[in-house]
Amino acid sequence: MKFLPSSFKNKTSIKKPVVIPSGKHTFERKFIEKGVIDILNRLKKNGYEAYLVGGCIRDILLGMKPKDFDIVTGAHPRQIKRLFSRCFLIGKRFRLAHVYISHDRFVEVATFRAASSEIKLPDGRVIQNNNIYGTIEEDVLRRDFTANSLYYNLSDSSIIDYTGGFKDIKKRVLRTIGDPSVRFEEDPVRIIRAARFCARFNFKISGSDYRAAKDKAHLIVQSNANRLLDELFKILKCGASARSFEYLDEFGVLSHWIPEILPLNKKSMLLQRLTQLDTARLDDVDFSNALLLTILFYDVFDNGISRDIKNPHDVFLAARDIFAPIATRMRIPKKDCDRICNILSRRIYFLDNLNKKYTPSFERRFTANEHFAEALKFYSLLAKVDANFSQGAFYWQKAKDSHDSKISYPSTRGKRTVNKKKKTKGKLTSPKTGDVQ
Ligand code: ATP
Ligand code: MG
Numbered sequence: 001m002k003f004l005p006s007s008f009k010n011k012t013s014i015k016k017p018v019v020i021p022s023g024k025h026t027f028e029r030k031f032i033e034k035g036v037i038d039i040l041n042r043l044k045k046n047g048y049e050a051y052l053v054g055g056c057i058r059d060i061l062l063g064m065k066p067k068d069f070d071i072v073t074g075a076h077p078r079q080i081k082r083l084f085s086r087c088f089l090i091g092k093r094f095r096l097a098h099v100y101i102s103h104d105r106f107v108e109v110a111t112f113r114a115a116s117s118e119i120k121l122p123d124g125r126v127i128q129n130n131n132i133y134g135t136i137e138e139d140v141l142r143r144d145f146t147a148n149s150l151y152y153n154l155s156d157s158s159i160i161d162y163t164g165g166f167k168d169i170k171k172r173v174l175r176t177i178g179d180p181s182v183r184f185e186e187d188p189v190r191i192i193r194a195a196r197f198c199a200r201f202n203f204k205i206s207g208s209d210y211r212a213a214k215d216k217a218h219l220i221v222q223s224n225a226n227r228l229l230d231e232l233f234k235i236l237k238c239g240a241s242a243r244s245f246e247y248l249d250e251f252g253v254l255s256h257w258i259p260e261i262l263p264l265n266k267k268s269m270l271l272q273r274l275t276q277l278d279t280a281r282l283d284d285v286d287f288s289n290a291l292l293l294t295i296l297f298y299d300v301f302d303n304g305i306s307r308d309i310k311n312p313h314d315v316f317l318a319a320r321d322i323f324a325p326i327a328t329r330m331r332i333p334k335k336d337c338d339r340i341c342n343i344l345s346r347r348i349y350f351l352d353n354l355n356k357k358y359t360p361s362f363e364r365r366f367t368a369n370e371h372f373a374e375a376l377k378f379y380s381l382l383a384k385v386d387a388n389f390s391q392g393a394f395y396w397q398k399a400k401d402s403h404d405s406k407i408s409y410p411s412t413r414g415k416r417t418v419n420k421k422k423k424t425k426g427k428l429t430s431p432k433t434g435d436v437q
Pocket of ligand 1: 053055067070143145187189234
């Protein structure tokens with residue numbers, strides 16, 4: 001675990017920003033998509049301040065490709081909507097604009113936000129009002145880490161830095177904006193984000209942030225379960241999930257958030273599976289949410305369901321019972337729970353297949369089932385860390401390849417293509433179900 005001594009304590013105060021001119025940083029206009037430039041230009045032409053902000057600047061300064069570009073502006077949501085024909089406002093309390101730059105891609109355009117204030121309800125309860133528009137100086141104070149708080153000004157290609165984020169990115173230091181204890185208490189999800197950013201970008205966490213993260217880790221139970229689940233998927237997809245979980249454990253978050261996956265140590269099977277997942281993610285291999293959760297929780301099932309249970313349906317039911325309390329607590333959708341249990345119920349077919357040989361008709365049905373592809377992907381990954389699954393994964397990959405090559409698809413003109421190996425006497429087999437149509 002890397003963290004900095006307390007001499008690095010955050011001394012951020014919002015006064016005048018440091019402006020890093022074009023040429024003194026590596027964020028170039030050519031990295032920005034044309035659709036994004038058009039939005040910025042139109043906002044500016046209409047008299048509104050508008051900047052790129054957050055993750056996209058951080059990623060490019062670190063030499064990485066950003067996932068998306070976020071815009072922040074002085075225009076209010078209704079004013080944004082008036083400027084763009086394909087624009088939708090979302091969010092109940094704080095409204096955001098989604099401006100479409102192609103038929104299926106949009107850019108998030110947010111209005112500068114001010115700090116939240118407390119509202120007293122007639123019944124005495126106090127709620128946070130997060131829905132206050134503000135200035136860029138106020139907007140920056142709401143952001144989580146200095147590295148996420150840089151603004152890019154398209155007009156002169158400068159970067160505006162109110163918090164020292166530019167230097168922190170160069171030094172690869174993660175620190176909250178303001179007092180870390182206050183910021184983590186305000187929103188404990190930031191502790192999880194800290195773990196992900198440290199892992200993904202190989203950042204060191206500042207000493208005071210590290211202590212505050214440990215001190216406030218128990219508050220994670222108060223966070224909204226849907227936000228936590230979103231963060232969990234972000235971690236599992238980020239390409240540094242193994243390191244992220246090590247950080248989360250070090251901060252003491254896991255014992256409150258997902259105690260089922262503890263203990264975590266260098267040799268643990270979970271870290272080995274996550275390392276395999278990270279390698280695949282860095283190659284851009286896609287994983288469904290159900291598959292990601294199976295990778296995460298596999299040991300809970302494996303310890304809970306004897307490998308001697310041969311009947312897949314019994315395994316399905318046992319898996320469902322084991323997973324039910326986790327799924328309820330973490331608000332995992334039922335559809336994903338079913339998919340996870342379906343993957344697990346196929347375990348017996350992937351275990352030690354050395355001496356087994358299934359009939360061609362069973363192979364055809366098994367490989368054509370809608371859950372097979374996910375099961376094969378999971379057990380192939382598992383085989384890389386547990387040799388008991390190597391033969392099975394190999395066997396079913398071969399069976400799939402062989403059956404795939406026998407499937408005939410209708411041509412685009414509606415004519416049948418001829419089966420590569422054997423004619424099917426005029427019948428078509430559906431690639432999805434394997435049923436004869
Ligand atoms: P990535 O998209 O790679 O996860 P990001 O920094 O873009 O990283 P987002 O979740 O997309 O993260 O958030 C966009 C920006 O919103 C962040 O850069 C940060 O400035 C701000 N932000 C996000 N979550 C929080 C939070 N919990 N508290 C304060 N600011 C936040
Ligand atoms: Mg982002």
